[in-house]
Amino acid sequence: MDWEEARRLAYEAGRAAIGPGEPVALPDADGRTLAEPLRALTDLPAFPTSSIDGWAVRGPKPWRPVGRVLAGGVAPPLTEDGTCVEIATGAMVPAGADALVRIEASTRDGDGRVLGEPRVGPVPEWRLPGEEATKDEELLPVGSAVDPAVIGVAATCGYESLSVHRRPRAGLLVFGDELLTGGIPGAGRVRDSLGPQVPGWLRRYGATVDPSAVAGPVQDTLEAHLSAVRGALAEADLVCTTGGTMHGPVDHLHPALTELGAEYLVNTVAVRPGFPMLLARVPGPDGRPRFLAGLPGNPQSAVIALITLVAPLLAGLQGRPAPVLPTVETTDKVRGRGGDTHLALARLGHDGRSATPVGHVGSAMLRGLSNAHGFLVVRPGTEAAAGDLLPFLPLPLLTGERP
Ligand SMILES: Nc1nc2c(c(=O)[nH]1)N[C@H]1C(S)=C(S)[C@@H](COP(=O)(O)OP(=O)(O)OC[C@H]3O[C@@H](n4cnc5c(N)ncnc54)[C@H](O)[C@@H]3O)O[C@H]1N2
Numbered sequence: 001m002d003w004e005e006a007r008r009l010a011y012e013a014g015r016a017a018i019g020p021g022e023p024v025a026l027p028d029a030d031g032r033t034l035a036e037p038l039r040a041l042t043d044l045p046a047f048p049t050s051s052i053d054g055w056a057v058r059g060p061k062p063w064r065p066v067g068r069v070l071a072g073g074v075a076p077p078l079t080e081d082g083t084c085v086e087i088a089t090g091a092m093v094p095a096g097a098d099a100l101v102r103i104e105a106s107t108r109d110g111d112g113r114v115l116g117e118p119r120v121g122p123v124p125e126w127r128l129p130g131e132e133a134t135k136d137e138e139l140l141p142v143g144s145a146v147d148p149a150v151i152g153v154a155a156t157c158g159y160e161s162l163s164v165h166r167r168p169r170a171g172l173l174v175f176g177d178e179l180l181t182g183g184i185p186g187a188g189r190v191r192d193s194l195g196p197q198v199p200g201w202l203r204r205y206g207a208t209v210d211p212s213a214v215a216g217p218v219q220d221t222l223e224a225h226l227s228a229v230r231g232a233l234a235e236a237d238l239v240c241t242t243g244g245t246m247h248g249p250v251d252h253l254h255p256a257l258t259e260l261g262a263e264y265l266v267n268t269v270a271v272r273p274g275f276p277m278l279l280a281r282v283p284g285p286d287g288r289p290r291f292l293a294g295l296p297g298n299p300q301s302a303v304i305a306l307i308t309l310v311a312p313l314l315a316g317l318q319g320r321p322a323p324v325l326p327t328v329e330t331t332d333k334v335r336g337r338g339g340d341t342h343l344a345l346a347r348l349g350h351d352g353r354s355a356t357p358v359g360h361v362g363s364a365m366l367r368g369l370s371n372a373h374g375f376l377v378v379r380p381g382t383e384a385a386a387g388d389l390l391p392f393l394p395l396p397l398l399t400g401e402r403p
């Protein structure tokens with residue numbers, strides 16, 4: 001299967017399995033996805049609001065003070081020319097006021113009356129209702145990621161909670177009797193580098209990963225695989241497995257999937273590295289489908305499978321838009337991989353517009369991955385020369401990582 005087609009299928013499978021929205025209190029909604037559009041519940045601002053400390057005046061000066069309005073208060077209307085109220089920043093401008101005079105631009109005469117000039121400038125001294133948004137206006141569409149700014153604007157509008165999609169629950173099963181979970185590798189044993197790594201990537205794609213949902217190495221027998229996969233699928237929307245995607249003497253993943261009645265959505269992808277990756281759908285006990293992503297054992301290939309299949313699946317399951325890849329200029333040539341898509345680890349330049357392939361990129365290596373921002377995508381039957389524009393598949397790094 002073509003690499004782009006595999007990504008599309010993974011996304012659509014996630015979309016098709018999305019659950020209903022649930023109300024979540026604003027402070028807890030960070031990182032979720034809107035299940036309903038965010039609409040203004042009132043005009044914003046909701047009332048004419050002073051932007052200054054000073055006087056709200058009516059008619060020609062001098063103005064006789066008849067009261068005071070602070071932020072949070074409601075002033076009676078100014079009904080007579082030649083009157084004013086003292087007003088604080090954020091206070092509601094009283095009806096009848098026709099100008100605001102800044103405190104520092106005002107003086108008092110011997111009778112205590114206020115004199116001064118309203119400031120004339122491009123920005124008015126008070127904010128009009130509906131200036132930022134009108135009641136019922138859509139501020140953000142369904143599928144928007146909720147971040148602190150979105151929570152802030154929702155609070156401004158008067159929301160207490162937001163209707164958001166559930167975070168998908170993910171689990172991880174590590175296969176491979178050769179794996180050590182501690183100590184220095186040697187004498188035929190390698191350290192498990194995926195058990196400690198994959199949960200972090202899954203969380204960055206919006207899934208929750210309970211520490212109890214990470215297990216391994218699972219013993220290299222079909223019985224142990226079956227029982228581990230069954231147990232994991234009972235608790236999670238998505239189970240990732242690592243290793244055992246091929247058909248070696250102790251590769252039990254495919255037989256286990258057959259036994260579970262799994263339906264393959266993707267079963268190997270024309271991509272290098274990482275081709276033995278797979279994505280399967282398994283009917284859940286409650287009727288909702290569960291997913292199993294089989295990540296190849298070679299560590300870089302496992303991460304490629306995560307980014308290829310799991311990222312779009314999780315985007316779909318959360319109701320987010322399908323990931324769109326930016327285009328960058330490669331500073332160096334990148335070879336093609338025949339009929340396969342080649343994913344070449346690369347570092348972005350400081351302006352984010354160019355990328356340079358890095359070294360140590362063997363599929364069994366992680367050194368290149370730890371020094372890269374993502375992958376240059378060289379499509380089947382092509383190769384890239386320095387200066388060519390290529391799609392760039394980013395790692396889900398956080399701001400400040402790999403500056
Ligand atoms: N006859 C063939 N053999 C292999 C082929 C092939 O086309 N024909 N493809 C190779 C490629 S490419 C890959 S990728 C692997 C995928 O195999 P599996 O998914 O079955 O993975 P394993 O055999 O279990 O492991 C492969 C490799 O990765 C190491 N590994 C596994 N898990 C971990 C881990 N958690 N941390 C660190 N390293 C891990 C494992 O020790 C092996 O060295 O198949 C090739 N073979």
Ligand code: MOO
Binds near residue numbers: 275363364
């Ligand atoms: O494709 Mo394997 O997935 O090269 O390491």
